[in-house]
Amino acid sequence: MAEQVLAADGRPLKTSLNRALRRQKLRALMLIAPLLLFILLSFVMPIADMLFRSVENQIVGETLPRTVVELKDWDATSGAEPDAAVFEALARDLSIAVEEKSHTRLGSRLNYELTGISSLFRKTGRSVDEVGEAAQDALEALSPAWAERSAFGGLLGTARWTADLDAWDGEGTAPAFEARPEMAAALPETTRLYTSFANMVGAEGDNPLTEKQWPIVSHVFAQEIVTAETPDGLDAFGQAVFSDVKAAMAATTLDDPKAIFIDVDEDWGSTDVWRTIQTYSPAYTDGYFLNSIDRLKGADGSEARPENEQVYVTLFIRTMIMSFTITVSCIVLGYPIAWLLANLPARKANLLMILVLLPFWTSLLVRTSAWKVLLQQQGVINDILVWIGLVADDNRLQLINNQTGTIIAMTHILLPFMILPLYSVMKTIPPTYLRAAKSLGATNWTAFWRVYFPQSIPGIGAGSILAFILSIGYYITPEIVGGTKGVFISNRIAYHISTSLNWGLAAALGAILLAIVMLFYYAYDKIVGIDNVKLGG
Amino acid sequence: MKMTTKLMATSALVFAPLAAGAQDMADEMTIVSWGGAYSASQQAAYHDPYMENTGVTIINDESSAEAVAKLRAMNEAGNVTWDVVDVVASDAIRLCDEGLAMEIDADEQLADGDDGSKASDDFGDLLVSDCFIPQIVYSTTVGYRTDLVGDTPPTDICAIFDTETYPGMRSLEKRPIGNLEWALLCDGVAKEDIYDVLETPEGQDQAFAKLDTVKDSVVWWTAGADTPQLLADGEVIMGSTYNGRLFSLIVEQEQPVEMLWDAQVFDLDGWIIPAGLSEEREARALDFIKFATDTQRLADQAKYIAYGPARASSAPLVSTHATLGIEMAPHMPTDPANATNTFLYNYEWWADYRDDLDAKFQAWLSQ
Numbered sequence A: 001m002a003e004q005v006l007a008a009d010g011r012p013l014k015t016s017l018n019r020a021l022r023r024q025k026l027r028a029l030m031l032i033a034p035l036l037l038f039i040l041l042s043f044v045m046p047i048a049d050m051l052f053r054s055v056e057n058q059i060v061g062e063t064l065p066r067t068v069v070e071l072k073d074w075d076a077t078s079g080a081e082p083d084a085a086v087f088e089a090l091a092r093d094l095s096i097a098v099e100e101k102s103h104t105r106l107g108s109r110l111n112y113e114l115t116g117i118s119s120l121f122r123k124t125g126r127s128v129d130e131v132g133e134a135a136q137d138a139l140e141a142l143s144p145a146w147a148e149r150s151a152f153g154g155l156l157g158t159a160r161w162t163a164d165l166d167a168w169d170g171e172g173t174a175p176a177f178e179a180r181p182e183m184a185a186a187l188p189e190t191t192r193l194y195t196s197f198a199n200m201v202g203a204e205g206d207n208p209l210t211e212k213q214w215p216i217v218s219h220v221f222a223q224e225i226v227t228a229e230t231p232d233g234l235d236a237f238g239q240a241v242f243s244d245v246k247a248a249m250a251a252t253t254l255d256d257p258k259a260i261f262i263d264v265d266e267d268w269g270s271t272d273v274w275r276t277i278q279t280y281s282p283a284y285t286d287g288y289f290l291n292s293i294d295r296l297k298g299a300d301g302s303e304a305r306p307e308n309e310q311v312y313v314t315l316f317i318r319t320m321i322m323s324f325t326i327t328v329s330c331i332v333l334g335y336p337i338a339w340l341l342a343n344l345p346a347r348k349a350n351l352l353m354i355l356v357l358l359p360f361w362t363s364l365l366v367r368t369s370a371w372k373v374l375l376q377q378q379g380v381i382n383d384i385l386v387w388i389g390l391v392a393d394d395n396r397l398q399l400i401n402n403q404t405g406t407i408i409a410m411t412h413i414l415l416p417f418m419i420l421p422l423y424s425v426m427k428t429i430p431p432t433y434l435r436a437a438k439s440l441g442a443t444n445w446t447a448f449w450r451v452y453f454p455q456s457i458p459g460i461g462a463g464s465i466l467a468f469i470l471s472i473g474y475y476i477t478p479e480i481v482g483g484t485k486g487v488f489i490s491n492r493i494a495y496h497i498s499t500s501l502n503w504g505l506a507a508a509l510g511a512i513l514l515a516i517v518m519l520f521y522y523a524y525d526k527i528v529g530i531d532n533v534k535l536g537g
Numbered sequence B: 001m002k003m004t005t006k007l008m009a010t011s012a013l014v015f016a017p018l019a020a021g022a023q024d025m026a027d028e029m030t031i032v033s034w035g036g037a038y039s040a041s042q043q044a045a046y047h048d049p050y051m052e053n054t055g056v057t058i059i060n061d062e063s064s065a066e067a068v069a070k071l072r073a074m075n076e077a078g079n080v081t082w083d084v085v086d087v088v089a090s091d092a093i094r095l096c097d098e099g100l101a102m103e104i105d106a107d108e109q110l111a112d113g114d115d116g117s118k119a120s121d122d123f124g125d126l127l128v129s130d131c132f133i134p135q136i137v138y139s140t141t142v143g144y145r146t147d148l149v150g151d152t153p154p155t156d157i158c159a160i161f162d163t164e165t166y167p168g169m170r171s172l173e174k175r176p177i178g179n180l181e182w183a184l185l186c187d188g189v190a191k192e193d194i195y196d197v198l199e200t201p202e203g204q205d206q207a208f209a210k211l212d213t214v215k216d217s218v219v220w221w222t223a224g225a226d227t228p229q230l231l232a233d234g235e236v237i238m239g240s241t242y243n244g245r246l247f248s249l250i251v252e253q254e255q256p257v258e259m260l261w262d263a264q265v266f267d268l269d270g271w272i273i274p275a276g277l278s279e280e281r282e283a284r285a286l287d288f289i290k291f292a293t294d295t296q297r298l299a300d301q302a303k304y305i306a307y308g309p310a311r312a313s314s315a316p317l318v319s320t321h322a323t324l325g326i327e328m329a330p331h332m333p334t335d336p337a338n339a340t341n342t343f344l345y346n347y348e349w350w351a352d353y354r355d356d357l358d359a360k361f362q363a364w365l366s367q
Helices: A013-052 A058-063 A065-071 A084-100 A103-111 A117-130 A133-142 A151-156 A159-167 A181-186 A188-203 A215-227 A236-250 A257-264 A271-279 A287-292 A312-343 A346-361 A364-375 A380-387 A403-426 A431-439 A444-472 A476-481 A489-498 A503-527 B002-024 B036-054 B064-077 B089-097 B119-126 B157-161 B179-185 B191-199 B201-212 B226-233 B243-252 B279-292 B295-301 B312-317 B347-366
Strands: A295-297 A302-304 B028-032 B057-061 B084-088 B133-145 B170-173 B218-221 B238-242 B257-272 B342-344
Touching: A013 A503, A058 A065, A058 A103, A065 A084, A065 A271, A084 A103, A084 A117, A084 A188, A084 A215, A084 A257, A103 A117, A103 B089, A103 B347, A117 A215, A117 A257, A117 A271, A117 B347, A133 A215, A133 A236, A151 A159, A151 A181, A151 A188, A151 A236, A181 A188, A188 A215, A215 A236, A287 A295, A287 A503, A312 A346, A312 A403, A312 A444, A312 A489, A312 A503, A312 B347, A346 A403, A364 A380, A364 A403, A364 A476, A403 A444, A403 A476, A431 A444, A444 A503, A476 A489, A489 A503, A489 B064, B002 B279, B028 B279, B036 B057, B036 B243, B036 B279, B036 B295, B064 B084, B064 B089, B084 B089, B084 B279, B089 B257, B089 B347, B119 B133, B119 B312, B133 B157, B133 B226, B133 B243, B133 B295, B157 B179, B157 B238, B157 B257, B170 B226, B179 B191, B179 B201, B179 B257, B191 B201, B191 B347, B201 B347, B218 B226, B218 B238, B226 B238, B226 B243, B238 B243, B243 B257, B295 B312
Parallel strands: B028 B057, B028 B084, B170 B218, B170 B238, B257 B342
Antiparallel strands: A295 A302, B084 B257, B133 B238, B133 B257
């Protein structure tokens, strides 16, 4: 084995070299760090966050935690609505959600899956405080002390907490609730609900001891106290609670949440609503993606949507075909112009270049609106065609509000993206090659096709990638000139982002679009080779 | 020493309330609206007098069309930069449901009517959401070219579906709302039964089948300016749009267009205050809202644009157009002569069925 080569300082040369290289790499990284950080923060992370929304579905589990657990064992195919325990859980969850005003939010989320849930939740939210009235009345009948608002706070909260509240000056948020451990053990659910109540009231800057507790707290308390074991070391009030109140509650008929809910809206008695809640209770869902390909989560697995609701697959296919058509039109129209640009004398080429760039610098909306004026049935083009007699006046061409309109306008808008890379590639092809071919006996066509064209392919590649990817994501132009048949999938994405607020579906559609673009890019790399793409030089 | 302390204490006592008063409300606010003639009417009727009275700076933002999405994004980012936002009622309901708008107690936080009525009575049924303060009543109605519809100008809404008497293109809004109701109405369904029928799949099929009969002669519009433009160019012979747009086309631009008030669909536009503002900004926003929705101010806006004030007590105060000098009352959608056959947009119903019917509508369009 050869002897190790040492550097001047006595270290092995290899280590020394590695070290120098590492330092260099680090310095290079430091140089691009601001840009890297910027791209990471303003580009990668927002996109990742948006893509994450396509599967995220925590809202159901967060808003209805108890219901989701109870509903787990319910068999949707049984045809019967869930049992009373589920309704009981729902009453608790909804009582809290109504105070947080999050029930309507959940309603609009689930309304994407089943029509009518939005108003069902809004309506039920207004009546949920009926659950607990019986318990509250019974308690107050038993002793006026229960009408006093601090009774529950005194029973469930620690002495330190009540003292803190008495000392609180009413500024900011109230001290957080502290439960007595023995009560938390004896009356766990009551304590949990009261904690929500006390902290929510406190967060609004009110004193929980002077606010009446939610009816649901009384309701759950009346249920739990009956079977609760009496904790040790109770004061007089506490002992009274665990003897007299316990006995009285055992004799009270409590509200039946199931009856109340079904009375508010009979939809609670239908299995559809419950099946939807059950299907969408996990924190992550593939529902949005299924929706994006015109399917839905049925009783057993995914199934196709009814035909009159299928729209996305058609739109995806249409977007692809039209983008492809637009790209091809760009090549056909752009190639000769780029050739002229590259081969005309400098003065004329510059003028032509300005003509190419001028529309490039004009506002997109202005250009699209101009096409509207040109293409409409009473527009300039139709007028000219009628005037020269090519088209009858009562049979004017339909050039806008359809696919033709989109293709014409978008080809115009994307043309510079094709011409510029083509031009910069053609500029580098030495004219001597063509001359050489001709001097060797090639016809004009053969010289072009066999010698010139192959050298311009990298420009076509770069231009096509640009035009195709840009047109796939376009939405303003199709929206304005596309009518009904000339719109793209991006128009639906925009609709779900800005109007229906169904961001999950928009994210899923966007993710699919992104995947398709990547796929095309990959295929392009395999077939043409990405190294063959040149933007210039 | 003692004297100075005393002095300082007194001055602190005297100035403290002043300082607190100044801190209570922000002195700059961002108001979001639709832009164009509509924003101009608000500027003249509300913003200018308010800035003059209070010295507050009002910054205008013309993003109402994307307000729902932007408010949600701002809310998620925890940085709401808008103070008062002008939205249509259905958006207000959505914002309220999502917890993105603040709830408002009409009687406590809004001015009483000039006739002494409580705000909740004065606005009446128009308070369609807890977060929404109505400002104007507008309607979506049909305008037609007088020179292109032949000798018998249309008198009722069903002219849209009558391609035999009125051949030619018509423009309709590219959304199910309004169109499905008109389709059923013209297919023989009684006005009061329309939403019951539309709830059933058969009813929906019936409405789409009726729309099918004109599908090939419809230009679908998305922006309020589309139909006036299409009418002016003669691209369509009739089309639906907001009544204020038709007013300026007919009265201000003197185009050969007439309005068909029949079966106009009433809708509301008004203010919301985003949830999660700081106390000072919220106080300022509430103060502005109270000023801008009082009886006189709402009546003032009608001087600049043909939309009806949302308060009952404002109606008698509606006067003449600020520059044209014509009486505005006959151009209001709420004017008794125009409101013989009206259609009230059913907010609650559409909040439920919007997602579903929109999917079906889009699928129908692309077939």
